[in-house]
Amino acid sequence: MSLLGSIRDRFLYPITRILGSIENRQVALEKHQVEIEDRIELIQRALGRIEFRQLRQNTSDNLLDYEYQVFSQWGEDGIIQFFINNVEIENKIFVEFGVEDYQQANTRFLLVNNNWSGLVIDGSDANISRIKRSHFYWNYNLKAIEAFVTKDNINNLLLEQGLAGEIGLLSIDIDGNDYWVWEAINVINPVIVVVEYNYRFSDRAVTIPYSEDFERAKTHHSMIYFGASLKALCLLAKRKGYVFVGCCSNGVNAFFIRADKKPSSIREMTPEEGYKSGQFCETRNQSGVQIKTSPKDEVLLLESLNLPLVNVEE
Numbered sequence: 001m002s003l004l005g006s007i008r009d010r011f012l013y014p015i016t017r018i019l020g021s022i023e024n025r026q027v028a029l030e031k032h033q034v035e036i037e038d039r040i041e042l043i044q045r046a047l048g049r050i051e052f053r054q055l056r057q058n059t060s061d062n063l064l065d066y067e068y069q070v071f072s073q074w075g076e077d078g079i080i081q082f083f084i085n086n087v088e089i090e091n092k093i094f095v096e097f098g099v100e101d102y103q104q105a106n107t108r109f110l111l112v113n114n115n116w117s118g119l120v121i122d123g124s125d126a127n128i129s130r131i132k133r134s135h136f137y138w139n140y141n142l143k144a145i146e147a148f149v150t151k152d153n154i155n156n157l158l159l160e161q162g163l164a165g166e167i168g169l170l171s172i173d174i175d176g177n178d179y180w181v182w183e184a185i186n187v188i189n190p191v192i193v194v195v196e197y198n199y200r201f202s203d204r205a206v207t208i209p210y211s212e213d214f215e216r217a218k219t220h221h222s223m224i225y226f227g228a229s230l231k232a233l234c235l236l237a238k239r240k241g242y243v244f245v246g247c248c249s250n251g252v253n254a255f256f257i258r259a260d261k262k263p264s265s266i267r268e269m270t271p272e273e274g275y276k277s278g279q280f281c282e283t284r285n286q287s288g289v290q291i292k293t294s295p296k297d298e299v300l301l302l303e304s305l306n307l308p309l310v311n312v313e314e
Helices: 003-056 076-084 108-114 125-133 135-139 154-160 178-184 230-239 295-305
Strands: 093-097 117-122 142-146 165-172 188-196 242-247 253-258
Touching: 076 108, 076 165, 076 188, 076 253, 108 117, 108 135, 117 125, 125 135, 125 142, 135 142, 154 178, 165 178, 178 188, 178 230, 230 242, 230 253
Parallel strands: 093 117, 093 165, 117 142, 165 188
Antiparallel strands: 188 253, 242 253
């Protein structure tokens, strides 16, 4: 046997077998992970349905009484279920952008529990790839595209996916130009809109200036300078034909219903009535390390930074 053949037999073939074994195990683990995710999803759906049946007996006009979490970050799933059971919606289609890998989202329960169809957008190729490997991507009518959303491309992105006219729900959470992107959207006409607001701006009607390449972490190390205030979003909503109906108790998302679709059973609110302060901590120091601060501390810190803001009330 030649020296090359001896080396191949002693080293290359065993390594190839080991790599093959590792690959087979990886495939088995991924399959097992999908099976686990399927079971978890079934449990989450069942618990969500049970809880919502109980909540449907509630006659309260306080959105916080309908909060519960299945796939949403906080109590948005329950509030959205309350809306779709009380607001007339013909086209059961959603659009959500800023979804990351869609493990935690405002529309996933609509997808799997109510069989809505929809489009999700995220700027990360890795996140979109993970979504497309997930069981729910293939089991439901879901489109997922990679794009960094701006006010100049959002309408074309929607039209390219065949979306125009009335849809059921739009959810915006891009930690930056949320105000400007919502202002720019004109090819779809959602019945319900969910938008993240920055509670640290308190009662001011302000938003960050528009910057096409805005990234929260790169703009300021604190991570608390982004987005728009609740009051700014409420003023924009009114101009676009929507009424403000409340926020989640955690101080992240605000809810709006198109004025011509709002039933009398859902109460319109002022920003002052509906405002909720955040109950969480996000502040980072100059080294990017998260530090423990109270919501009040974050409000004061953001004010002290004196970063540029646009007053939309002027």
